[in-house]
Amino acid sequence: MISVDLRAITQPVGIMRIMAALLTCMCFSLVATVGHVSSPYWAWCMFTWCFCFFFTLLILILEFTTVNAKLPFAWDDFTAAFAMLASLMCLCASIIYPTFFTCKTCHRQIGASVVSWVCFGVYAGEVALTRLRPSGQNSGFLSTLSGIMKMLETFLACLIFMSLETGQYSGSPGLQWCVAVYSLCFIFSILIILLSIGQLISYLPFSFDKLVIVYNILAAVMYITAMVIWPLYSLHNRKRPSDCGPLCPWDKLVMVTFMTILNAIVYTLDTVYSIRLVFCVSNQ
Template sequence: MIHVDFHSLTRPVGIMRMAAAVLTCVTFILVATVGHVPSPYWTWCMFAWCFCCFFTLLIVVLEFTAVASRLPFAWDDFTAAFAVLACLMLLATSVIYPTLFACGSCGRQIGAAVASWLCLGAYAAEVAVTRLRPGGQTSGFLSTPPGLMKMLEAFLACLVFTSLEAGHYGASPQLRWCVAVYSLCFVFAMVVILVTTGKLTLFFPFSFEPVAVACNVVSALMYMTAMVMWPLESFRNNKRPDDCGHHCGWDKLVVVTFMTILNFIVYTMDSIYSVYLVFFANNH
């Protein structure tokens, strides 16, 4: 039998979630009324607002109906991780949209940008409240540094995929290797997240931690090759065109380059930390 929990709506976290859901919905509507823009960055922004609004409302409904307490995974871990992911998505969106699609006389675009920043503030407040628990307790994998780094790795890979175009890598085997690196490492990260949060490690006849460490190290090495190959091959005899505007394909090459460097750093930190935890800290 389903019971309703009104306290979930009146506590600070519940109020922040309701505000975030309303603001993302308002932002989505404002941008939708302006009209479609044929750009992967516009699509990314719309997806981010829609994704955050849908899952925030889903979390609110599941907590209000007390269904969340019956789910077979750590609910607090999931909601804390989602708030962090929403912060990352909205931070990128709140920078991308006004930079590329707003102007001084675009009222609805400016309103959407302001609403997006306010929504980012709501999610950031939720992260502060849920992460700053008494004693600093964490409730699961996604609330730990390795879990947060895994989400960041997947998020940066999504930004890479958003910026990629077929014409960027189709004619070069080195660049096709880079795209393979982005894809394989994204799959590795998602598998680790799903297996760990779904508690599927209990069904493995061996310890999953060394496997996760191996994935991290291999991913870091693969990203190191992509970090070298992508800029060398992409910008060789390829200067920025004089008529390159906001939606210029050359600028997307720069975005992919920076995201590759950032993700290499994150994977390296993740590898070092996971090696320390599995082979050194656990031995004590």
Template structure:
């Protein structure tokens, strides 16, 4: 039986989600009214705003009707992970769209950029509202290490997008791609296992498995931070007639994202070691 819960729409998190739905809807409506293009960046931005709008609206609907309690998943982990993912996706769209598709006299694209930035702020606020507070019992993805796992997976996706369909035959670059893939798969599995409440299937204590994998990821990313820029930028110099954003710029973005993910894994490892060797003992 469906029971309507109006309180879910009046609490701070509910109000923030309603505003997210409004601003993402306004954003993709403004962008669609300007016209359609086949540029991949435009497609990515439109997908981001439409995806975030649909999932946020679905979350509101499920909580309003109480149907979320009947789903065989960890609802708090799912909503927090999505809020973190939406924050990162909308942030990327808020940067990409104005860089490539706005001008000083373009009213609707500028308006779409403003509403997109507002949507990003709202999703960041939601992450702050749903994140686990010190001493609070909650799911793994509501904690800092859980949010970092979403961040690590998202950055890896950006790296894969920049790789595109290009073939890299150098062994050093192939090793880096293997590093990105292995670490992404682990982070993605952690997210899925947590949301689906399958962490009990791990053959060893989850916190120790997490710590070992994070340490291994740090070591692997440390090699990629050195190897990728050395082999890619050295063997693929920037073309003399390179447009505003070309293949060589993708290599630079990958180098930057590799460094960014290394920092994320180092912070993640710090939290994991603290959880295993300090918090668990106390």
């Protein structure tokens, strides 16, 4: 039987989710009235607001109807992870959209940018509330430091994919290797997240923690090679063109370089932390 739980919309977290749904709806509605812009950054911002609106509304409906209690995965872990991901995505959209698509007379674009910043604050508040658990209460994988770093790795990879263009790497084996690194690491990180959320780890016939350590080491090494190869092949002896606009292809190469360096750092920290967690803390 499906019942109704009013606490889903009357508790502080529920009220924040209602606010987030309304704010994200305002963002993509304001931007949609301005018109379509042929840019991956515009598409990313619209995807961010639509994605956050849809899943926030879905979470509210599932908790209000108590259907979430019947789902075959860790619901609290999923909602905490979504709030973290949504706050990161809204932060990114709040920086990208006003940087590339606003002007002094663009009132609706400025309004969407301001609302997006408020939306980021709401999601960040939800993260703070969901992370403040009573002492002794277990938290899922995505609420731990390892899970947060896994989400950050996939998020940075999405920013890299957003900035990639086929013409940038189609004629260079070195750059094609970098794209393969981004793709493989993204796929395996998503797989680890899904296995953890779905609580399928116990069904695997091997040690999942040690497998993750091996993957983290390989991913960190691969990203370090990409961190060296990408700027060497894409930016070597290439200066920013004088007539380059705000959506210049050269800027996208720099964006990929910067995100590659950040993700290499995150994968390295994730490797060190997972090794310490499995071989040091577990043996104490």
